[in-house]
Amino acid sequence: MTVYGLLVDYEWCTGCQSCEVSCKEEHGYPVGKWGIRVLEDGPWEIDDTQANWNKIPVPSDLCDLCANRTAQGRQPICVHHCLADVLQYGPVEELVKRFEEKPKQALFVPQFKPKEARGAFVSKNRAAGKVASFAAVAVEANTDFDIAGHRRPDEEVEADMAVSVILTDSIKTRSEDE
Amino acid sequence: MNYVNGRQATSLGETNDLGKPWRYKDGDLTVTRSCPWSPPGCHPVGCGLKLYVDKEGTLVKVEGDENQPITGGRLCVRCITLKDYVYNPSRIIHPQKRDPQFRGQADKWEQITWDEAFDLMVSEVTKVKEKYGPESIVLFTGTGREGGTMKPMGAAVFGTPNYCYTQSGYACYAPRLAGTSYVMGAPDPEIDYAAAFKNRYDEEGYVLSECVILWGKDPLPSNPDGLFGHALIDMMKRGTRLITVDPRLTWLATKADYALRLRPGTDTALAMAMLHVIISEDLYDHDFIEYWTYGFEELAERVATMPPEKAAEITGVPVEDIYGAARMYARAAPAGIAWGLAVDQNPNGSQLGHCILDLMAVTGNIDVPGGQIIGGAGEGQQETGFGWSAMPTETADKMIGLKEFPAYCNAILDAHADMVLETLETEKPYPLRFGYYAGNNLLAATCAAQPKRWHDAMLKSLDYCVTLDCFMTPSAQATCDLFLPLAASPEREGTVANHYGATPTFLGITNKAIDFGEGKSDTEFCYELGKRLNPKVWSKYEDVYAYIKALRFGNKKDFATARKEVGWQREIEYHKFETGKCRQDGKLGFNTPTGRFEFYSTLFQSFGDDPLPYYLEPPYSPQKTPELLEKYPLVLTTGARTYAFFHSENRQIPFCRELNPDPLVEINPALAHRLGIADGQWVRIWNQFGSCKMKAKLTIAVDERTLMAQHGWWFPEADPDKTNPEGEYNVWLANINELVPHFHVGKMGWGAPFKCLLANIEPLNENYDTDMQEIWEKFGKLVR
Numbered sequence: 014m015t016v017y018g019l020l021v022d023y024e025w026c027t028g029c030q031s032c033e034v035s036c037k038e039e040h041g042y043p044v045g046k047w048g049i050r051v052l053e054d055g056p057w058e059i060d061d062t063q064a065n066w067n068k069i070p071v072p073s074d075l076c077d078l079c080a081n082r083t084a085q086g087r088q089p090i091c092v093h094h095c096l097a098d099v100l101q102y103g104p105v106e107e108l109v110k111r112f113e114e115k116p117k118q119a120l121f122v123p124q125f126k127p128k129e130a131r132g133a134f135v136s137k138n139r140a141a142g143k144v145a146s147f148a149a150v151a152v153e154a155n156t157d158f159d160i161a162g163h164r165r166p167d168e169e170v171e172a173d174m175a176v177s178v179i180l181t182d183s184i185k186t187r188s189e190d191e
Numbered sequence: 192m193n194y195v196n197g198r199q200a201t202s203l204g205e206t207n208d209l210g211k212p213w214r215y216k217d218g219d220l221t222v223t224r225s226c227p228w229s230p231p232g233c234h235p236v237g238c239g240l241k242l243y244v245d246k247e248g249t250l251v252k253v254e255g256d257e258n259q260p261i262t263g264g265r266l267c268v269r270c271i272t273l274k275d276y277v278y279n280p281s282r283i284i285h286p287q288k289r290d291p292q293f294r295g296q297a298d299k300w301e302q303i304t305w306d307e308a309f310d311l312m313v314s315e316v317t318k319v320k321e322k323y324g325p326e327s328i329v330l331f332t333g334t335g336r337e338g339g340t341m342k343p344m345g346a347a348v349f350g351t352p353n354y355c356y357t358q359s360g361y362a363c364y365a366p367r368l369a370g371t372s373y374v375m376g377a378p379d380p381e382i383d384y385a386a387a388f389k390n391r392y393d394e395e396g397y398v399l400s401e402c403v404i405l406w407g408k409d410p411l412p413s414n415p416d417g418l419f420g421h422a423l424i425d426m427m428k429r430g431t432r433l434i435t436v437d438p439r440l441t442w443l444a445t446k447a448d449y450a451l452r453l454r455p456g457t458d459t460a461l462a463m464a465m466l467h468v469i470i471s472e473d474l475y476d477h478d479f480i481e482y483w484t485y486g487f488e489e490l491a492e493r494v495a496t497m498p499p500e501k502a503a504e505i506t507g508v509p510v511e512d513i514y515g516a517a518r519m520y521a522r523a524a525p526a527g528i529a530w531g532l533a534v535d536q537n538p539n540g541s542q543l544g545h546c547i548l549d550l551m552a553v554t555g556n557i558d559v560p561g562g563q564i565i566g567g568a569g570e571g572q573q574e575t576g577f578g579w580s581a582m583p584t585e586t587a588d589k590m591i592g593l594k595e596f597p598a599y600c601n602a603i604l605d606a607h608a609d610m611v612l613e614t615l616e617t618e619k620p621y622p623l624r625f626g627y628y629a630g631n632n633l634l635a636a637t638c639a640a641q642p643k644r645w646h647d648a649m650l651k652s653l654d655y656c657v658t659l660d661c662f663m664t665p666s667a668q669a670t671c672d673l674f675l676p677l678a679a680s681p682e683r684e685g686t687v688a689n690h691y692g693a694t695p696t697f698l699g700i701t702n703k704a705i706d707f708g709e710g711k712s713d714t715e716f717c718y719e720l721g722k723r724l725n726p727k728v729w730s731k732y733e734d735v736y737a738y739i740k741a742l743r744f745g746n747k748k749d750f751a752t753a754r755k756e757v758g759w760q761r762e763i764e765y766h767k768f769e770t771g772k773c774r775q776d777g778k779l780g781f782n783t784p785t786g787r788f789e790f791y792s793t794l795f796q797s798f799g800d801d802p803l804p805y806y807l808e809p810p811y812s813p814q815k816t817p818e819l820l821e822k823y824p825l826v827l828t829t830g831a832r833t834y835a836f837f838h839s840e841n842r843q844i845p846f847c848r849e850l851n852p853d854p855l856v857e858i859n860p861a862l863a864h865r866l867g868i869a870d871g872q873w874v875r876i877w878n879q880f881g882s883c884k885m886k887a888k889l890t891i892a893v894d895e896r897t898l899m900a901q902h903g904w905w906f907p908e909a910d911p912d913k914t915n916p917e918g919e920y921n922v923w924l925a926n927i928n929e930l931v932p933h934f935h936v937g938k939m940g941w942g943a944p945f946k947c948l949l950a951n952i953e954p955l956n957e958n959y960d961t962d963m964q965e966i967w968e969k970f971g972k973l974v975r
Contacts, residue, residue: 127446128448131432133448134401134402134432134448134519134522134523136401136522136523136524137401138398138401138523138524138525139522139523139524143398143524144524144555145476145524145525145555145556145559145560145562146478147476147478147479147482147483147555147766147769148478148482148769149478149481149482150482150769150779151482152482152483152778152779152780152785152786152787153778153779153780153786154784154785154786155774155775155776155778155780155782155783155784155785155786156776157776158782158783158784159775167577167578167580167581167741
C-alpha cells in the first residue's frame with residue numbers, strides 16, 4: 014500500500030498559521046483541538062550577527078491528511094492554503110527524493126487517532142493457549158520462619174550474598190548480526 | 192530488525208566501541224568504561240559510561256557505553272553533564288570545619304586536612320559516646336546516594352542503632368519491599384523487561400508482557416528504583432500495551448489503553464475494586480491460587496465490599512474504566528505491574544501494596560516470563576544486616592521506634608523517622624547529640640516532612656554534626672560543623688546493583704577514571720573511619736578492597752577482577768517457588784509463615800494490622816475533612832519527576848537547570864482562570880502546615896481540583912547565609928515539604944501523605960524567575 018506523507022520546507026515557513034486554521038474549518042475542529050500545529054523555536058541569538066528562529070508545522074493525531082479531499086484528487090487543505098507554499102503532499106517514496114534538493118526539510122507521516130487505529134486490547138497469547146501453568150503440589154508451612162533473618166553474624170550474611178552475586182556471565186559483546 | 196543491547200543496531204553506526212576492554216586508548220585520550228553511581232545521586236540502573244580523560248588527567252568527555260546490556264549507550268541529561276558536575280566551580284573538594292556556634296554563617300568555614308578531620312571525628316564521637324552513650328549518635332540518610340546503602344556505617348562504625356532515613360513513614364520504596372517480604376517472602380517484584388538476558392527481548396524463553404500497569408509510577412524521567420524507564424518504550428514498540436494509574440495525564444498516559452486518573456491517595460479503593468472484578472468475573476488463575484496461595488476466600492469476601500461503583504465514587508475514575516482495565520490486565524498473558532512511589536506516599540500504602548501484589552498473584556503473573564520477576568531465597572536485603580552483629584544487643588534494642596513499630600524497624604534496621612524527629616525535639620527517651628548526614632539534604636524538600644521542624648530540632652539537640660558531600664547544601668550550611676568532601680563517581684570505585692539489589696538483573700562496576708580533589712567515597716570513608724572508631728571490627732579487612740569484597744561480593748570476587756568486567760547480567764530463573772528456590776529451608780513454596788503467597792497476611796496480623804486489605808481516606812481530603820475545604824479547597828500532590836533533576840541534585844548544573852529553571856506547580860487552566868493566575872505567574876501555595884512559593888504552569892495534566900507541586904528545590908546561586916530571609920540558599924522559598932504534616936503514618940509505621948494533601952493557592956505580584964545568565968556565569972565556567 015502506498016504510504017502518503019507531508020513534506021515541510023521549514024526554511025520558509027513564516028508561521029502564518031493558515032494551515033492550522035484552514036484545517037479547523039475543513040474538519041470542524043473546535044477551539045482547543047488541532048489537526049496541525051506550527052511549533053516555534055526562537056528567536057535566540059546564534060551570535061551578534063544572527064539569530065535562530067524556525068517555525069515548523071507538525072501534523073497532530075487528528076490529521077487524516079484530508080482523506081475526503083485527497084480521495085477526490087484534491088490537495089490537503091493545509092497544502093492548498095499555505096501562504097509560503099512550504100507544504101507538499103504525496104507518496105513518501107516521491108517526497109523523500111526531494112530531500113536532496115535542499116536543506117531544512119522534514120517529512121511527516123501522521124497517524125489519525127492512534128488509539129482507535131490500534132483497536133481494543135485482545136490477548137494473542139491467551140487466544141493461542143500460551144499461558145503460564147503451575148504445578149499442583151501441597152505446600153508445607155514454614156516452621157522456622159524468621160522475620161528478622163538479616164540480624165545475623167556477617168559471615169552468614171556474606172555467605173547468603175554470594176548467592177546473589179552470580180559470577181558467571183560477564184558482558185560478552187555481541188556482533189550486530191546476533 | 193537487529194538489536195544490540197536492547198536498541199536498534201543501526202543506532203550505533205559502523206564505528207563504535209562494542210567489545211572494547213574496561214580501559215583503552217582513543218587517540219590521545221584514555222577511555223575508562225564505568226557504570227557510575229553516586230554522586231550525582233540517582234536510582235541505581237548501572238547505565239554504562241565511557242569517561243574520556245586527557246594526558247593531564249582531566250575528564251574531557253562523557254559518552255554512553257554501548258556495551259551496557261540494558262541501556263546500550265543511551266544516557267539521560269544527568270550523566271551527559273557529568274563533567275559539569277565534577278568540575279563545577281561550586282564543588283567542595285577539601286575538608287572544612289566551622290565552630291558549631293557559627294552554624295548558618297557561610298563565611299566561617301576553614302579548610303583543614305583529612306588528618307585533622309579524622310581527629311575531630313574521633314574526639315567528638317568519643318566525647319558524645321562517653322557522655323550519652325553510642326545511641327545518642329544518629330545518621331540521617333537520604334536516597335539515591337551510596338551513603339544511603341552504607342548500613343555498616345551505623346552499627347559497625349559509630350556503634351549506634353539509629354540509622355535513620357529521615358522521610359516521614361519511610362515513604363520511599365522500603366514500604367513496598369517490606370510488604371512484599373511479608374506477603375510473599377521476596378523483596379520486590381519487578382516487571383520483566385528481559386534485563387537478565389544476553390539477547391534481551393529476543394531471548395528464547397522470554398515472553399513479552401502483553402500489558403503493563405504503571406501504578407503511581409512515571410518511569411521515564413527518573414528510572415525509579417533502578418528500573419531503566421525507557422525499557423517501557425522498548426517494550427511498547429514491540430507491542431506491550433499500557434494501563435496507567437496516575438492523577439496526572441502523563442505523556443505515557445496519553446499512550447495508554449486506560450489512563451485511570453484517580454483522586455490522589457485513593458489508590459487502594461481502585462485496587463480492591465479491580466481485584467473484585469477479576470475474582471467475581473472468574474478471570475483468575477485457578478491452579479496458582481489453589482496450590483500456591485493462602486486466604487483467597489477471605490480476600491474475595493473483603494474486596495466484595497469495594498465494588499467498582501463504590502470505587503468510582505471514591506476515586507473519580509469512570510466505573511467502566513475500572514471494569515475495562517481490570518479485564519484487560521487479567522486477560523493479558525503475561526502482564527506486569529510496575530508500582531511506584533505513590534504506594535509509599537500514602538498512609539494506606541501497605542494495604543495498597545498488598546492489593547497490587549494480590550493482583551499479580553490472582554492472575555498468575557508471579558515469577559513467570561514477562562510477568563513479575565522476584566529474587567530467590569537469600570537475595571535482596573542481606574546488605575541491610577551487614578555489620579549489625581558488631582553492636583551489643585542491648586544497644587541495638589535502643590533503636591528509636593523498635594518497640595512501637597517493629598514491622599518497620601526490624602525489616603530495614605532503621606530508626607523510625609517521625610520518632611527520631613520527636614526524639615530530637617524532646618530528648619526522650621534519650622538525647623541525640625551527634626549527627627551524620629549519609630547522602631542527605633533533608634531541608635531541601637526531599638526526604639523530610641516539616642523540614643523547618645527538623646532544622647530547629649537539629650540545631651537544638653545536636654552538639655556536633657557532619658556531612659560528606661560534593662556541594663554545600665542548605666542542610667549542611669544550616670546544621671553542620673564539619674564538611675567532608677565526597678568523591679564523585681568518576682573519582683571512585685564501587686558497585687551498583689540495579690533495582691537496589693532487591694531483584695537484581697545487572698551488577699555494574701563503578702570504575703575510577705580521574706583524581707580530583709581530596710574526595711573519598713562513602714565506602715572509603717566508612718572503612719577508614721571504622722578503622723579509627725572501631726578497630727576491633729574493621730581490622731579484619733586489610734584494605735578497602737577487602738571490605739568491598741565482603742560487603743558487595745560475599746567474599747567471592749575481587750574488585751581487581753570485577754573492574755575489568757565493568758558489569759554483568761545475572762541470569763534469572765522463573766517458577767522458583769516450584770523448585771524450592773524461594774525458601775530458606777529449601778522446601779517448595781514461598782518464604783512466608785504458611786509457605787504460600789498470603790492474600791491473608793499472617794505477618795500483617797502479627798504486627799497488629801488487618802491481615803486483609805482495607806481502604807482508608809487520606810488524613811486530609813475532600814471526603815475525610817470536608818470542613819477544611821473552605822480554607823483549602825484543592826487536593827495537593829507533590830514530587831512528579833523531571834529529566835533535569837534527581838531530587839535536590841543538579842540545580843547547579845546549567846544545562847540541567849536550563850530545562851527547568853524555576854520550581855513549578857501545575858494547575859489546570861480553568862482553575863487558574865477562576866483564580867486569576869496566569870501561565871508563568873508566581874503563586875503562593877499553603878495549607879494548615881506550611882506555605883511556599885512557586886511558578887504556575889498551566890496544563891490539563893492536572894484536573895480542576897488538583898495541584899501538582901515539584902519538590903527538592905533550593906537555589907545554589909542564592910545567598911548561602913542564614914541572614915537570608917528565605918533561609919540558606921533560599922531553601923524555604925519553594926519548600927513544598929513544609930506543607931507535608933509530621934507523623935501521619937500507617938499502622939505498621941509505613942507511609943506518609945506526601946502525595947495526597949489539601950492546599951490553597953493564590954497569585955503573587957512578585958517575580959522570582961531564575962536568571963539563567965546568572966546560573967551560567969556562576970556555574971558554567973568549569974574549574975578544569
